Amino acid sequence: MARRKWTDLEKVSLSSPVLEVIESLGFKRTTPVQSASIPLLLQRKDVSVEAVTGSGKTLAFLVPMLEMLQNRHTDTPWTSKEIGALIISPTRELAFQISEVLEKFLQKKELNYFRQKLVVGGSSIDEDISAIKKDNPCILICTPGRLEDLFERKGDLNLAGRVKSLELLVLDEADRLLDLGFKATINNILNYLPRQRRTGLFSATQTTEVTDLIRAGLRNPVRVSVKEKSNISTPIKLQNFYKIVQPEEKFLSLLHFLRSPLASHVKVMVFFPTCACVEYWMTIMTHFLPNRCILGIHGKMKNKRKITVEKFRQATDAVLLSTDVLARGLDVPEIDWVVQWDPPANASSFVHRVGRTARQGNEGNALVYLLPTEDAYITFLKINQKVELSELQDVNHNSEELEETLQKLHSLQLKDKDVFDKGTRAFVSHVQAYTKHECNAILRLKDLDLGRVATAYGLLQMPRMPELKNCETTTFVGPKCDVDISKLSYKNPQKEKIRQEKLKVYEESGIWPGKKKFKKRTEAWEQTKKAKMDSKTKKELRKAKKQRKIENGAPGDKTKKRKPQYTQEDLDELANDIRLFKKLKRNKISEEDFDKEMGIED
Structure with a gap:
């Protein structure tokens, strides 16, 4: 789809204030995704847009949003308690970026009567509430977690009441919203919003979760898929x-x-x-x-x-x-x-x-x-x-360069224990992340030479971790000299002081402070198993006694029955019989031996 002038958009004509701001900001021509989606939104249709990254999706929803707010303002001016547009972004960085682009529009005198508010995590929610009540924004740009908190917060803000006249909801990078686990949050937010609204869902890829969200949040949506070439999914250049x-x-x-x-x-x-x-x-x-x-x-x-x-x-x-x-x-x-x-x-x-x-x-x-x-x-x-x-x-590099690089890595870790700690955490987290690959059929942990991977991190020693139990680590190349990790010191004086205090406790008690104490197993595995079997046998005995008590008592008879008296010898004999039955069932003894033990004669 060729680029065209903003005035050439099919079936729509942008109002002069919005058009003047677009041209003053230097946006001369539309991108294909803008040409396809803007007319649909302005015709009051829900849209689901799939387009490659960097294709201009931000303007594809900001321009129709401003046009819709402008049209409604001309007929009935927005009050201070009304929010006309919601833009939900998966990350703070993307929310900041959208806010910066929108601010360029709102700084122009033609549109400066609209106010926006950026609401993301990381700051006090009370500050956000105060800012919304003070500024009374018409446009809210937010991350899903903080927006859900604002809806559920009971108080004098009443965000649900402010969005009753909502014109447009935008879900930017929708697949990422769902990848980050915000599906339940988004569905909860949708319950607070009016059904008579327009919804734009923008994403670079379409997944099954996105399709489910389309069914839940959009009404008869028009799907827009804009690709530079049908056989590639990345930018053409x-x-x-x-x-x-x-x-x-x-x-x-x-x-x-x-x-x-x-x-x-x-x-x-x-x-x-x-x-x-x-x-x-x-x-x-x-x-x-x-x-x-x-x-x-x-x-x-x-x-x-x-x-x-x-x-x-x-x-x-x-x-x-x-x-x-x-x-x-x-x-x-x-x-x-x-x-x-x-x-x-x-x-x-x-x-x-x-x-x-x-x-x-x-x-x-x-x-x-x-x-x-x-x-x-x-x-x-x-x-x-x-x-x-x-x-x-x-x-390509030679072996001497590799040796020099490793020596420098080892030297940095020897000089500062903080670098050693970071390197160990990095390697461990890298290995653990590798086990979570979706395409683990071809990216398998067992195919990795973890000794050589640890060498690339310049580690002084291989860390202890479950993934290394059955792996060969003889290929690991550490420093040429022997290193006592307990003697490594921090460059940071405060960290080093804490380390020295812990070291003193360790020398006195033999236990490093802060480490979890694990209960040592003092009995053999066979003894543990026998104890479990005895416990199970006692449970079965209690069950049998309870059943016998029910059978001895007449239905509806609430009079207290006299408990039958059993000696310890009787209980031991019953427990032994149960053990014999189990052995027979598991083929651990023959029927002949079973009969002999039970005293059964032909």
């Missing part, structure tokens, strides 16, 4: 590469790439599987790339995330290490490369990650590192997501 490396050489290969002419003077995003991996490699890379701006962001960060994204936008050659928290919605046009430390947990995440580059028709590149045991992922991705990968021709 995106080049996808792969690089097969040995496990212990992965970090060195990443360093080579970041220092190469391809990536040394451009913005690069590197995706890691866990928060601990981001923390560790961010610490390490600042030592290996001292002249480069190294940033890190993950889901456990709260207030720092917005600041980090802004730093990345402003820098010219920054490297941003991230988890999937930024796999959706982030719009930084200057990102030239997206690198993935290993294949993501699910195939759709691959498409969303690489969609951070090659946005709005620009060129971009993506690279994923694969181990020799993971080469089947190339074919899997081609079949599952219609993504073609080409091998990246990169300069």
Whole structure:
């Protein structure tokens, strides 16, 4: 679908205030997804839109939203207690970004009578309530958890009453909303909203969960699917590469790439599987790339995330290490490369990650590192997501470089126990994340040489973890000298003081403070089993006695019956008989032996 002028949108004509603001902001022509979805929303239809990342979905719902609010305001002005539009985003970063784009529209005098409010987690809910009551916004941009809290909060806010005249509900990155476990939350929110509303559901991929949400939240929706080419699911100007490396050489290969002419003077995003991996490699890379701006962001960060994204936008050659928290919605046009430390947990995440580059028709590149045991992922991705990968021709490194890199990693951990702790947590979390791959038929933990993987992390020793019990770890390469982990010290004075106090307690008691005490098993397994069998036998005896008591008493007779007297000898004999029956049933004794023990004669 070709781009066209905003005035050429089929079957609709935007009002002059909205059209003037669009043109003043420099948006000259519509993208295909905007041309397809805006007319449908303005014709008061529910829409479910599927389009590749970077295709202009944000304007595809902001423009019709402003037009609908403007039309209603012309007929009946919005009151201070009415909310006309709700935009729900899966992450704070995407919510901030939508708010920034919308603010550009609302700053213009033609539309400055509309007010918006950003409501996301991480701040006090009481502050949000006070701000809504004070500012009386007409547009609410929010994350689902905080919005549900506001609806359920009983008080003088009464958010459910404010949305009775809701014109438009937008669910942005709907598949991600469901991936993060917000299905029940979204359904709960929908119960508070009026049925006479328009709903727009925007996503880069359509999943079964999204289809279920369409049935629940949209009425006779029109499905819009906009793809640049029918045989690919990523932007047309995106080049996808792969690089097969040995496990212990992965970090060195990443360093080579970041220092190469391809990536040394451009913005690069590197995706890691866990928060601990981001923390560790961010610490390490600042030592290996001292002249480069190294940033890190993950889901456990709260207030720092917005600041980090802004730093990345402003820098010219920054490297941003991230988890999937930024796999959706982030719009930084200057990102030239997206690198993935290993294949993501699910195939759709691959498409969303690489969609951070090659946005709005620009060129971009993506690279994923694969181990020799993971080469089947190339074919899997081609079949599952219609993504073609080409091998990246990169300069190979030698064994001396690898040895120097490992020595430096070991040195950093020896100098600061905090680096050692981060490295151990990163490796453990990486291995655990690997076991949760959706495509575990080809990405199997048992195929990994965990000793060589740990070598790439520069660990001083292999950690204790269940996944290593049956694995061969002789391939692990640690420091050349023997290391006593208990003598490693922290550079941070406060942490080191706490460590010294714990060490003193350990030397006196032999127990490290803070560690859980596990009850030791003092009896053999056979004795434990015998105790369980005896307990089971006693239970059966009690059951038999209860049944006998019921049989001896007449129905409806409430008089107290005299309990039959049993000696301990009788009980022991009954227990022995039950044991013999069980042995006979399990073929542990013959019938002849059973008869003999029971005293049964022919």
